[in-house]
Structure formats: C-alpha cells, structure tokens
Amino acid sequence: MNNEGVDKSKRQFLTSALTVVGAVGTGYIAVPFLAQMQPSVKAMAAGAPVEVDISKIEPGQLLRVAWRGKPVWILNRTPTVLETLKTLDDQLRDPLSQESIQPPSTKNPVRSIKPEIFVAVGLCTHLGCSPTFRPEIAPKDLGPTWKGGFFCPCHGSRFDLAGRVYRGVPAPTNLEIPPYRYVSDTQLIVGEATEGASA
Structure with a gap:
C-alpha cells in the first residue's frame, strides 16, 4: 500500500477525536453504573x-x-x-x-x-x-x-x-x-x- 498521499495531520486529528469521543462515551456509561453502587438516601x-x-x-x-x-x-x-x-x-x-x-x-x-x-x-x-x-x-x-x-x-x-x-x-x-x-x-x-x- 502506498502512503505518499496521506495527510498525517488529518489522521492524527481523527485519531484524537475518536479517542475523545470514546472517553466521553465510556464516562456516560460508567457514571450511572458507579452511581448505582452508592447506598441509597434511604439506606x-x-x-x-x-x-x-x-x-x-x-x-x-x-x-x-x-x-x-x-x-x-x-x-x-x-x-x-x-x-x-x-x-x-x-x-x-x-x-x-x-x-x-x-x-x-x-x-x-x-x-x-x-x-x-x-x-x-x-x-x-x-x-x-x-x-x-x-x-x-x-x-x-x-x-x-x-x-x-x-x-x-x-x-x-x-x-x-x-x-x-x-x-x-x-x-x-x-x-x-x-x-x-x-x-x-x-x-x-x-x-x-x-x-x-x-x-
């Protein structure tokens, strides 16, 4: 495969953006999961x-x-x-x-x-x-x-x-x-x- 026409800065931006989106998504999943582990107000x-x-x-x-x-x-x-x-x-x-x-x-x-x-x-x-x-x-x-x-x-x-x-x-x-x-x-x-x- 030939990499001569690849814009490395664009690739790096896409990789960084995907990492940020993945981290935010993981946070949205983790926060409710961790919150349900806390004792309730009643408890x-x-x-x-x-x-x-x-x-x-x-x-x-x-x-x-x-x-x-x-x-x-x-x-x-x-x-x-x-x-x-x-x-x-x-x-x-x-x-x-x-x-x-x-x-x-x-x-x-x-x-x-x-x-x-x-x-x-x-x-x-x-x-x-x-x-x-x-x-x-x-x-x-x-x-x-x-x-x-x-x-x-x-x-x-x-x-x-x-x-x-x-x-x-x-x-x-x-x-x-x-x-x-x-x-x-x-x-x-x-x-x-x-x-x-x-x-």
Whole structure:
C-alpha cells in the first residue's frame, strides 16, 4: 500500500477525536453504573445517628426509637430500680458485662453513662426476638423473684433493668448497648460514641 498521499495531520486529528469521543462515551456509561453502587438516601438515613429528646421520659417510663433498623430502648430508671440492680448479681450470667457488646463509657454496674438513663438495643441476644418491658415486681407469670426487667416471650430469656441476662435462660449474653452520647442534659444521640470512645 502506498502512503505518499496521506495527510498525517488529518489522521492524527481523527485519531484524537475518536479517542475523545470514546472517553466521553465510556464516562456516560460508567457514571450511572458507579452511581448505582452508592447506598441509597434511604439506606444512608437508616444508618444515620438518631437524636432523641429524653426530657419527657418520666421515671419508670420506656421510650422506643429506631436506629439502623433496630429497636432501641431508652429507660428512665428510678432510684429504687438502681438500688435493686445492686442485689441481683448472684442471679445473673454476666453481672460485670465482661462478654457484652457495649461502649467503654457504659462498662459499669448500671451499664449506662448516666445511672438513671439506660439505652439498649431491644433485641434478645438468643435469636433476635424483641423482649417485652416488664417493670412490675413479682407478677404471677414471672415468679416471686422477678424484680422488673425485660422478658423475651420467644424462648423465655430474662434480662434485668440494666439489660443483664439471668442465668439458666437461652440468651448467651447481656443486651447490646449501642454507641451513644449526650448533647445536653435532655438530648442524646444514638449511633455516636462519647468523646474519646470509638463507635
């Protein structure tokens, strides 16, 4: 083949133009493909921290909120409940919460940052059922030793009002404590750890 009459600048221009068109076309194909790999707005919101106003929770009352698709309980414990928690250690599987999932800021006997406000994921650690809040003392169906707590109707697991599991029930560990922190005395954020702690 004879290349004498070929305009090399024209060939180079056509090659460059074709490369640019190919790159733009690849970009138009790649952008939607990569965008669909990002989590949806709904998914991002489901995992986002939740701010909760605790000012209206009366002593003895339980507030339920959702975080990451899970129920989270916020309980305002009375001074009587806090005193009762001190008497239950011999009935509990892990009274010191050594095998529990909880932030370092809640590694204490009451498993909370502020003693009166208890925050926990409301799912049984056995099979993930949601226990019921049973604050009454010694109801007939739970027996004379019941001092109030959370009862899982699925398989009978029992937890005290610090989310600690009783001995002899199917649940292997205490209720999970999510990361949380206080913004003020009346506001807390579930899903964010306190300063200096990791989530």
